[in-house]
Amino acid sequence: xxxxxxxxLVHQMRDSIDATIGVVDETATIIAxxxxxxxxxxxxxxxLDLSDSHDIFxxxxxxxxxxxxxxxxxxxxxxxxxxxxxxxxxxxxxxALSNIKQYYDEKYDRNNFIKNVILDNVLPGDIVIKARELHxxxxxxxxxxxxxxxxxxxxxxxxVIQNLFPDKNKDFVFNITETDIVLVKExxxxxxxKDLEKLARSIADTLSSEFYTRVNVxxxxxxxxxxxxxxxxxxxxxxxxxxxxxxxxKVIVSYDNLxxx
Numbered sequence: 261x262x263x264x265x266x267x268x269l270v271h272q273m274r275d276s277i278d279a280t281i282g283v284v285d286e287t288a289t290i291i292a293x294x295x296x297x298x299x300x301x302x303x304x305x306x307x308l309d310l311s312d313s314h315d316i317f318x319x320x321x322x323x324x325x326x327x328x329x330x331x332x333x334x335x336x337x338x339x340x341x342x343x344x345x346x347x348x349x350x351x352x353x354x355x356a357l358s359n360i361k362q363y364y365d366e367k368y369d370r371n372n373f374i375k376n377v378i379l380d381n382v383l384p385g386d387i388v389i390k391a392r393e394l395h396x397x398x399x400x401x402x403x404x405x406x407x408x409x410x411x412x413x414x415x416x417x418x419x420v421i422q423n424l425f426p427d428k429n430k431d432f433v434f435n436i437t438e439t440d441i442v443l444v445k446e447x448x449x450x451x452x453x454k455d456l457e458k459l460a461r462s463i464a465d466t467l468s469s470e471f472y473t474r475v476n477v478x479x480x481x482x483x484x485x486x487x488x489x490x491x492x493x494x495x496x497x498x499x500x501x502x503x504x505x506x507x508x509x510k511v512i513v514s515y516d517n518l519x520x521x
Contacts, residue, residue, distance in 0.1 A: 404496045
């Protein structure tokens with residue numbers, strides 16, 4: 261989708277900038293260009309520079325300006341020419357493309373959408389519409405796990421949990437506070453509450469045994485669709501709060517086993 265976004269803006273800019281302009285990705289493959297015949301070609305010498313910084317650099321008669329949200333640039337704009345005008349055009353294009361990419365990610369990113377749903381930042385009527393736009397399966401069962409860090413070292417528990425659940429189309433991991441991490445896990449229809457507790461236990465054991473990070477995990481009930489994820493999250497919160505009072509020695513607390521529903 262980024263390719264289409266970038267190509268659309270490059271196409272609009274090509275008449276205003278009297279030079280060949282375009283965008284390369286982190287592998288130095290041209291993904292958008294005012295000269296369509298160059299889309300898909302690669303310059304391996306450019307990729308070496310992309311890994312260094314966000315500074316402007318010049319290669320083979322073109323001026324490049326890397327951009328992206330991470331420390332290592334995701335993309336680079338290129339403008340034909342090596343003069344000050346080319347550098348200015350490249351900087352302006354990098355700003356424009358970076359902002360449009362950020363807007364698109366915030367608007368359509370699934371992880372951000374799920375986070376807003378569980379925090380009740382999306383109107384109920386908009387949830388179904390947005391879920392349809394993002395192609396969420398409304399018939400899939402999911403459960404919310406709230407992982408609260410009790411003690412930790414320099415290892416990022418968030419990164420560890422993300423690596424445990426790498427499929428970003430099915431499972432969603434995000435921070436809501438410095439100590440609270442949410443996992444929204446897609447489930448099979450045969451999964452029951454004991455299976456959820458086993459999964460939570462494996463998360464806690466991995467963090468404890470391999471990374472010396474102690475956590476408590478609250479588990480909400482399994483829900484179908486997207487709208488009820490906020491309820492499952494509140495249940496996971498309640499499980500942790502009640503467990504903190506009545507089951508102080510329990511690492512895993514499931515809402516199903518609280519006996520207060």
